[in-house]
Amino acid sequence: MILTARANVVAGTQYHIKLAIADQTDTQYDAAIFLKGGSFASVTDLGNDRLIATGNPVCDGQTVLLTATNPDAIGYKWFKDGNPAILATTDSFTVSSGGTYSVEVQLASTCVSDGAITIEYTAPLSQGPYTITQCDGNNDGLTTFNLNDAGEVAINGTTGVIALSYHLSNNEAIIGMPQITNVNAFANTTANQKIYIRLQNEFGCTSVAEVILSTVSGTIISASPLTVCDEDGTEDGFTAIDLSQTKSDILAGLPLGLDLTFYTSYTDALTGGNAIADSANFTNTTADNQTIYARITNSADCYGITEILITVFTFPQDFTDETLTICAGSSLRLDAPAGFSYSWNTTPVQTTQSITVTEPGSYSVTLTGATICEKTVTFTVVQSGAATGAEIIAEDFTGGFNSVNIIPEGLGNYEFSIDGDNYQGSPVFANLVSGAYTIYIKDKDGCSPVYQEEFFILDYPKFFTPNGDGVNDVWRIPFMNNRPGITVTVYDRYGKLIIGFDSSSFGWDGTLNNKTLPASDYWFRIKLEDGRTIKGHFSLVR
Numbered sequence: 001m002i003l004t005a006r007a008n009v010v011a012g013t014q015y016h017i018k019l020a021i022a023d024q025t026d027t028q029y030d031a032a033i034f035l036k037g038g039s040f041a042s043v044t045d046l047g048n049d050r051l052i053a054t055g056n057p058v059c060d061g062q063t064v065l066l067t068a069t070n071p072d073a074i075g076y077k078w079f080k081d082g083n084p085a086i087l088a089t090t091d092s093f094t095v096s097s098g099g100t101y102s103v104e105v106q107l108a109s110t111c112v113s114d115g116a117i118t119i120e121y122t123a124p125l126s127q128g129p130y131t132i133t134q135c136d137g138n139n140d141g142l143t144t145f146n147l148n149d150a151g152e153v154a155i156n157g158t159t160g161v162i163a164l165s166y167h168l169s170n171n172e173a174i175i176g177m178p179q180i181t182n183v184n185a186f187a188n189t190t191a192n193q194k195i196y197i198r199l200q201n202e203f204g205c206t207s208v209a210e211v212i213l214s215t216v217s218g219t220i221i222s223a224s225p226l227t228v229c230d231e232d233g234t235e236d237g238f239t240a241i242d243l244s245q246t247k248s249d250i251l252a253g254l255p256l257g258l259d260l261t262f263y264t265s266y267t268d269a270l271t272g273g274n275a276i277a278d279s280a281n282f283t284n285t286t287a288d289n290q291t292i293y294a295r296i297t298n299s300a301d302c303y304g305i306t307e308i309l310i311t312v313f314t315f316p317q318d319f320t321d322e323t324l325t326i327c328a329g330s331s332l333r334l335d336a337p338a339g340f341s342y343s344w345n346t347t348p349v350q351t352t353q354s355i356t357v358t359e360p361g362s363y364s365v366t367l368t369g370a371t372i373c374e375k376t377v378t379f380t381v382v383q384s385g386a387a388t389g390a391e392i393i394a395e396d397f398t399g400g401f402n403s404v405n406i407i408p409e410g411l412g413n414y415e416f417s418i419d420g421d422n423y424q425g426s427p428v429f430a431n432l433v434s435g436a437y438t439i440y441i442k443d444k445d446g447c448s449p450v451y452q453e454e455f456f457i458l459d460y461p462k463f464f465t466p467n468g469d470g471v472n473d474v475w476r477i478p479f480m481n482n483r484p485g486i487t488v489t490v491y492d493r494y495g496k497l498i499i500g501f502d503s504s505s506f507g508w509d510g511t512l513n514n515k516t517l518p519a520s521d522y523w524f525r526i527k528l529e530d531g532r533t534i535k536g537h538f539s540l541v542r
Contacts, residue, residue, distance in 0.1 A: 044068045044105050044115030052120050052203075059205035060124040064095040068103040068115055075106040095119055125161070125199045125207035126154040133301035135270065136215035141191025143215050146271035147183045149300050150211040154197045163200040173198040173208040185271050188213045221296065221306040223250050228312055229373035235314045237287030243279040243294075246308055250294055259297045262308075269293035269305050288312055313373045315340075321378045327447035328385035328411060331358045336377070340367040357381060384412040387441040387451035396434065396458045397526070397534045403430040404437070404455065412443035434459035434478055456482045460524065463539040466510035475538060476507025477526065485529030490522055498522065510540050518542070 046066050050058050058064055068076060069091040078087040079102045087093060087101075095101060098121045105113040130153045136143045147166050155161045166180040167173040173196035180186060180195065197209045226246055230239045243262045251258060262276040263269040264285060272295065276282050284290045290310050296303040316337045326332040335354045336342055344350040345364040357363060360383040366376045389409040396402040406427040408414050415423040417440040434457045441451040456479040464475040480486050480503045489500040490508055498517070499508045510517055519542040526534040 042105075042107065042111055042113035044070065044103055044113045046101070046103065046115045046117040049118040050120060051118065052122070055203065057120045057122050057203055058095075058098075059203065060122050061207075064119060065092055066095060066101060066103070066117065067092045068105055070105050070107070070113060072107045073105045073113075074108055077104045077106075078102070079104075097121065122201060122203055122205050123159060125201060125205060126156075126158055126197075126209045127207050128154065128197075128209035128211060129194075130154060130209065131212040131214050133214045133216055135302035135305050136217055137305075139215075139217040141215050142188055144267065144270050145186045145188060145213055146273060147180065147186050147195065147197075147211075149272065150195070150213075151197060153300060154199060154209040154211070158199075160201040160203075161199050162202050163198075165198045167196045167198060170196050170208055170210070172196070174206075176206075184273055185267065188215075191215065216302070221250060221254070221294075221304045223294065223306045223308045225309040225311060227372065228310065230312050230314045235317045237312050237314050238284055239312055241282050241284060241310060241312075243276065243282050243292065243308075246294070250296070250306060250308075254296070254303075255298075257298070258303055261295045261297070263293045263295060264290075266293050266305070269295040270302075272297075284310060284312060288314065313369055315367060315369065315373075315375045319367075319375070319377055321380070323380040323382060325384045325445035325447075326357065326360060326381050327443075327445070328383055330447075331356050332381060334363055334365070334379050334381075336365050336367060340369045342367060359383075384443055384445040384447050385410050386412060386443050386447045386449055387414055390439060390441060390451065390453055392439060392453065392455045394455060394457055396432075397460065399459065400431070400433060402432040402434065402457045402459065403428060404432060404439075404457065406439050406441065408441050408451070410441075410443075410451075412447055413445060414441050415444055416441055432457045436479060436482075458483060458486075460526070460534075460536060461538060463541050464510070465541045466516075467542070474507035474509050475540070476501075476505070483529060487527045489525045491524070492517075492522055493520065495523075 046068065048056070050056050050064065073091065076089050076091055078089070078093045079085070080087055081099045093101065093103070098119055100116060100118045102114065102116040105115070107113060130150065132145065132150050132153060134143050134145050151164045151166075155164070165173070165176060166183055167178070168180065172178060176198055186195075193213045195211050195213060197211060198206060199209060200206045223246060226241070228239060228241050230237060232239050247260050250260060261272070262279045262282070263274065264276065268274045288311070292308045292310055294306050294308055296305070319337050324332060324334070333354055333356050338353060342351050342353055343366045344355055346355065355363070360381045363379045363381060364376055365379075366374055368374050387408040387410040391407040391409070393405040393407065394402070395404065406416055408427070415425050416427050416429075417423040418429055418437050420438070420440050423440070423442060436454060436456050438452055438454050458477055458479055460477055461472070461475060464472045466473050475490075477486065477488060480488075482503075484503050486503045487500065488502070490498045492498055498512055501507065517540065519540050521537050521539050523537045524535070528534065
């Protein structure tokens with residue numbers, strides 16, 4: 001049997017052939033020789049495949065030179081993608097598009113050396129030229145650009161871009177330096193100035209895109225001032241504002257398809273940076289009055305910028321619901337702040353700034369300002385008045401721990417005094433010695449007059465000295481003449497009745513039947529007008 005083997009070999013190179021012989025070691029003719037198939041084929045190396053998957057594709061716009069030079073070659077044939085059409089018959093071939101390229105090298109003998117390589121190209125990177133248009137307030141061709149807008153245009157529809165840089169010249173963009181640093185707010189120095197963007201993809205491929213910075217005199221767009229009411233419960237000039245309500249007013253009469261974005265500064269509106277994120281729920285950052293800027297764009301280009309003057313209408317902070325007091329038999333004026341329209345809930349409705357009332361009740365006024373803002377405040381009017389009388393409850397005969405409790409009569413809210421100067425909220429006064437007092441009852445809300453009434457704290461003397469010197473010559477209850485109905489009885493230590501007298505009496509002079517009684521302790525019983533009985537003793541001192 002004749003065996004044929006092939007292998008890829010390079011001409012002029014020494015090779016060793018390895019044979020494997022197999023035999024059963026018997027008498028039969030069945031020995032076999034094994035050679036690896038293709039062992040003698042000649043191969044032309046065109047290099048590693050250039051694939052996206054392996055991270056080494058060819059950059060768009062570049063060429064690859066494939067070389068198959070062999071000193072023993074007598075001819076070359078280049079093919080692409082298995083197409084039998086011959087591309088070239090030279091020892092090298094320049095590739096400018098992706099595909100699988102193969103070569104057949106005809107050697108001096110009848111041998112042929114083959115080679116193949118697959119080449120993939122990256123997606124093309126943007127090159128421009130592009131134009132971005134910015135509004136120019138004074139129409140001199142100079143303004144401020146956000147170059148990120150140009151970057152977005154340059155990479156639009158391109159995948160795999162991992163780096164962008166901006167440059168003043170094409171050469172600077174090619175080498176990547178120096179770069180423009182103020183990308184977000186670049187001020188052009190000449191009208192229609194060109195800048196250059198260097199783009200780089202993940203495979204290190206780069207391109208330079210030219211961008212023309214064009215200006216337009218922004219379309220003059222007038223926006224009506226926006227007045228809103230401060231309705232968040234705090235009259236501080238800050239409130240949530242729906243800026244989108246201005247859109248129809250701003251875009252009225254303009255071409256369709258325009259976009260509107262809001263900003264807190266003109267610079268941001270010009271460059272498109274720091275846009276108000278939630279324009280439907282924007283809280284102003286300056287109290288009462290603030291200018292907001294609306295940028296109108298046509299795609300990425302500036303169409304116009306307009307100012308919106310926002311006024312947050314507030315009512316006076318101190319004008320809130322209030323409780324007031326009216327004195328019985330008098331009138332009270334209710335005042336609203338000036339500068340508004342008024343509507344009181346009276347019958348008939350009153351529209352003046354102030355009204356006068358004579359009765360307690362609930363009075364509301366609705367204020368209208370800036371044609372749209374309203375606030376309603378309620379005055380709760382309660383009646384008060386001076387005290388018309390008092391029940392005075394004295395707790396006396398306690399030996400210096402006497403007290404009095406005052407129960408006033410009247411509609412008011414009262415405070416109390418027993419000297420006319422020092423008032424207290426409590427109607428109870430304690431630790432009073434016996435004597436004459438005047439209670440003063442004053443209405444806290446100012447209703448007059450101050451009610452006054454005299455009262456007396458009674459207590460018994462612990463001794464008396466009937467020696468005719470005019471001092472303590474009789475024993476009696478001081479001020480008892482002011483408490484009609486009090487009766488007093490005096491006894492000696494054995495319980496013998498000595499004397500009895502009432503509030504009209506001058507007291508006991510220490511005698512019985514015109515005879516002087518000896519110095520000793522004597523007992524008494526006082527019956528008060530409220531039915532209480534006070535018992536105790538005192539000393540007669542000679």
